[in-house]
Amino acid sequence: MDVVERWVQLSYRRPVLTAGVVAVFVGACGVIALRFEQRGGRPGDTSTIAALIVVSTAAALTVKRTHPWWALAITTAGTVAYIAYSGQFNAAATLPLSVCLCTLASRFEARTAIAATAAVCVGLTCVAAILGPQWLLVERVGLIGWPLLGASIGGVTRARNRYVTAVETRAQVSAALYEYEAERRVTEERLRISRDIHDVVAHHLAALNLQIGTARHVLDRPELAAQALAGMHENSEAALREIKGLVGMLRAADDDPRGPVPGLGDVDALVDAALASGLDVRTIVAGSVRPATPDVELAAYRVIQEALTNAAKHAPGEPVTLTMTYRLSTLTIEVGNRIAAAGRRKTGGGFGLAGMSERVRAAGGHLDADDGSGGRFVVAVELPLAAYEVRSR
Template identity: 45%
Template sequence: MDEQPTSTPAPGGDGPPEARGPWHRGPWHGGPWGLAARGPGAGLPWRSTVAVGVFVLVGSGYAARNQPERLGLDTLGRLLLVLMVLPLLARHRRPVPVVFAVAVVTLAYLAAGYAYGPVFVPVALACFAAVVHGHRRAAWWALGLLWAGHLLLAHWLYRYLPPAGDGPASWGQELPVAAFVVAILAASELVRVRREQWAKERAERAAAERRRADEERLRIARELHDVLAHSLSVINVQAGVGLALLDSDPGQARTALTTIKAASKEALGEVRQVLDTLRAPGDAPRAPAPGLDRLPELVEQAAAAGLTVRTETEGRPRRLPPGTELAAFRIVQEALTNVVRHSGSRTATVVLGYRPGALELSVDDAGPATGGDAGGSGNGLAGMRERAAALGGTIEAGTRPDGGFRVRASLPVRPEEPTP
């Protein structure tokens, strides 16, 4: 098979390479004249060129028999036909020189007085290649010059050129020639436009894939942050307790170490679950995403860190969409983690409000802030806001008038999504 171009033309045709868009990246483009050669190992369209050459030679021979008023096909005529077809080998590498060379040789063939026939097929192929590769103006100029030269030969210069005694051509025959030229340009432009559309669609699909990949990376980063921030905060607090009581109260120190072991085990399990999504595209996680049914586990972990958590429910509890369940769980987890890290209070209140069109939750602690650094990246509130915004919800976080701190979230839920 013939070698096909690995790139396609720039939208809008001629112009500097940097202005031609993503299509102007083929190895045959080296500037406005398309003079850059391909790599040394690149092939040439031999088969199609040979086929066109055979067709033109054989067809022109038959045409000469039916046009006695024109010269018969001799050695010079066959040589001109070969020279007309030979440049087509470089039509993908150097489309602009090729289209002009084919047009000039075709004009020389007609000026020599040889018979009409399929001699315009190489011109059509060269113009098609030029337009498809982004050099529409060159194709228009080549066809325009060929047509103008043909008019001069057929209506004014015929008396000075062979064959002897030739008369002027009929103006009526120029209409089919004009229709042929328009058909060549229209077909070439149609292919060029279709290629640009395909390029745009491929670029849009690639952008969508990159966007989905970025969203997935953000989701995984958020999950890892929430899991590690909560578990490591518990481990940090319990490690401090264990070190402080190691000599004075070994039993309590052992309890702290047990809590550290349980928290680290759970964190490893959740991290493994998040990373499982990276095994292969499209694979489902091996374990379900956490939801509000695991809220008692958060309470137990907070208790192990020395924080007493009281939970309240307003409205009739119901099953929520998985995305809402996960977001609510992570928001409560991050809020409790911040209480453990930054609040001097050892109590917190979690309120879940099931409204007709939303889940409203709040986490309050009595404060005040300790001002100490318990580690962490400082991205907890930003992560909560991102989770809420992804569902179309909102997050409010700030100091209460009495000195405590409150996190309030509203996550919208469409009425048809919850399942009783």
């Protein structure tokens, strides 16, 4: 930290002390400057009264921060008093006034500072015209030139301070926005991971539960029990693979994910696994099948996976209909099944539907779940697809 920055910080902490130091320094410099040779070889002003006027005028600088307008009035009056006493021009007499205008311009708005400086300059010009008719033009200009210089320095200082403040404010806002964005991304990633874990674990555990129940009922038929055990083995291996892939994505960087992301191309394998676990699934595909963006494909896959899991959990033994309709710019997915007679499905007790809805919204679509009419539960999803490109030949 340099000397200027330390002085600025001290001026904010101890304004009276620093103002007193400035007043003493300006008074001493003014008295010394009075003694320099003046125009036409005339010796400097060495009178005691002139020195007292300059020192008294500089003393008003002690209140330039607490009472700036009083300080301006006193320094202006001191300058006029010196001109009336000596009848001559001496730049040293305007030094306290110049310092006061510098402080004023650095603290107040430009309009206020300009108005105050203009009033002082007009007043000094009138005083010079009345009390110093023999003055040269350069002396008349010099009388208002030093106060103008002080006000200009103060205006530049204020502009610089405002610029520094604006830069610091922008830096703080940028840092706050960066932290907010980082927290938002972390929250979204946590939600995404929780949905993935829920979908994977719930799906495979539901399938395993169904296959275990089947195996218990066919223990007297070894061939069917062996088939159920083989399905359980495949489901457990698939669950381990997907969980391993999720853990790998957690450890990998964002731009280097490990493992393939499931999509619409994996729906057939998902349905085959559901059929192998004993779920009766009928698949209907309408329209021209075409790929979608990775987020849409992942959302579609997870929705189908969760819907089949819920069907196996809440309506075992009931047939499930999976309908996928490809339109011009949308993909519609409907998964429906009859609700088991043992009890109607409760849609608000778990995280399945909430997770599906979040996924679909994140991919730009919307989800509807209806368990009302006809004793059927239907999950309907609409996801965006890229429209066909029409090319002219």
